[in-house]
Amino acid sequence: MRRTLLLTVLSLGLASAGAAQSSLPLSATATLRDPAGTVLGNASFVQQGDGVRVSVQVRGLTPGQHGMHIHEFGRCTPGVGAATNKVVAFGGAGGHFDPGMSKNHDDPKAPNKYGHGGDLPMLTVGADGVGQANFTTTKASLTGENGILARSIVIHAKADDFKSDPAGMSGARERCGVIERDGLKVRDYALPGPQDFPEGVAYDAKKGVLYTGSAQNGTIYAINAQTGAVSKFQEGGALGRQIALGLDVDKQGRLWVAGGAQGTVSVLSPDGMTLKVLETPKSPRPYVNDLVMAPDGNVYVTDSSRPVIFRVNSKLELSAWLDLSKTPIRYQPGVNLNGIVVTPDGKYLLVMQLNTGDLWRIDLKTKAVKKVLGGLKNGDGLLLDGRTLYVARNKDQVVSKVSLSADYGSGQLVKEEPLAGLRFPATLARIGNDLVVTQAQLDRMGGTPETPFKLTRFAKF
Template sequence: MSVRTLSATLALSATLLGLGASTASAARPVTYELPGDAGGSKFEGIGYDARTQRYYVSETTGGEIHRGQLRSTTATEWLKGDGTDGRWTARGVTVDAHGRVYVAGGPNGIDHPGAPDLWVYDRDGRLLAALRTGVPNAFLNDLVIGPDGAAYVTNSNAPQIFRVAERHGRWTIQTWADASATIPVATGFNLGGIVLSPDRRALVVAQGNVGKLWRFDLRTSRATAVDTAGADLVNADGLVQQGNSLWVVRNFSRVLSTLRLSADGKVARLGSATPTDADRVLTTAKLAQGRLLVVDSKFDETTAVPPYQVITLTPPRR
């Protein structure tokens, strides 16, 4: 795909199509190349460490974790997959304030009974924890770091959120919220993308198969529906929150939706729904120095072929 340098006034439309970036970010690549397997690779999660300006991308086909730097055009394989640390696949990735990298395993423990559901690594790639939920059929999808420093992880096969915490060097994972009485399970991927509310007192979670957002109170773990006034959010995958802005990456819908989110996370109003590149299925994203880093999953290809990329988008404002 060709890359064109456009003026700042054209940056939004250009970056949403994956074609260019504003002149203000001309020193940074607009696409980042990922390594992949000869037989085809697919990708999903992305984490970002603001302190080191490094990003981490998960490969679903093998479970490799790739790492890149904002000023470099190419990423490299950081953690091997294919059974390394019991990891054959990987989904969501996030990084905490200590630079520790959390990797959600998706169906890893389903496809390989007894294998871990989640891993934690330090910045040097040293394994700190490999954890099992103990919950049957758990599909760990996406993660966010809470104000307490713990990681909160969604289950796409049940309306549950797990909490991952470390105390005195001991790591634990437990079912923090079970909203089975509130959130009906539908066919397909249920709970996925997860972010904090602007006031940091709740979690906002996407249920992509039905296009809903849910609010989980961090004090009570109670789930309630976010009032979206009927906004179309079907195929909601990755969520990104900054202030009162909430960006929703809607994978197979090929749309980036922008909503205004109330401080408590109870109300969200659609501001725009901007088409993304029709030749890409984008999944998760992280905000890095004013740009969205978005994973091109290759989920629309039976056998994926290069280039494998993370693209950059200028996030629309409400």
């Protein structure tokens, strides 16, 4: 899976964009349009510490004060408005961005746990219909949990009373713009299902195909990495497999699937038939999360609830390989070991403990365990490129770059990259000089996700 085919034209384009982006400050722009699509202003956003500096210029509005908010979705299209339950202009932008899950409209200075993160100061419009605003807000950011990239800024018809739900009695949505990252190009692969929640991803270089699986229903899609065409590789529920988490492709072109709470590892043929379903020992709380092919011919599997690493040998026999309770790794409430990779020399496993933010090295020969580094809060899937480790940090909505020592026993966090806006990134795969990350939105399961679900391809940074 990790030996990949370079798609020259796309990769060069993404690489050039990545190089340009590295010399620019983290910033974004929104082009403001009226419901007819006419451009009537713009807004700029520049990261400043933990907050963002916002500048808005707009014309063609009635004189006076106008409510202004960041909305959940990056869509300036008609849609159902929460205040009226009718189709309204820019209703596709959804409700107010609410990272603190406050469910409450409030003052622009209220902490996000009390009020929407999208609550902004009002815009004052002069007699000439021109409005300008310049302010800094710490309720929003261009990166992290409060990230507003690929969301929308909306200007309303009336003043905001800063208290009435859902939008401060600010009336119709009159201007809207999608907040787009400056200086960085990515490519999105859209998925067709309304409940896909793509968690795992793997790349088959021989076919030029990406595989991704649903954490909600287990459906596995095949995506042509060049054209973006999507087809169903295997329907969810095949042989009782309801969940598809971590994925990997072996040298025979078989797809391996971690089955989450079902406690299984499934092996699928290159044409999508189930060859084998391997069951881990029965227990109240299994959670088979991720897996990796090793040069020794074995597949190593993490379980996020049970302190054990499983191994599947070439005969497709599954066994408990390492009892983690006898190592420095201590399981705690929540999601424990998750992402797993093997070093190029075949000597070590690197595993991510999500709830502690700790990265661990495990010697495949001696089973000795060593902590590599901490601080990778909400670290999920891993991708190892030589001695550079990329970490998808789901709730933090960034991909982190870690530089590792020659023996993989220590490392340093180099960069945290929000790309063009991420929604709970879970796992990574490599295509030549590009990477692909799933936007899993697992925090939206049981709620309202942003559709279409997508995977995002970007140049290595």
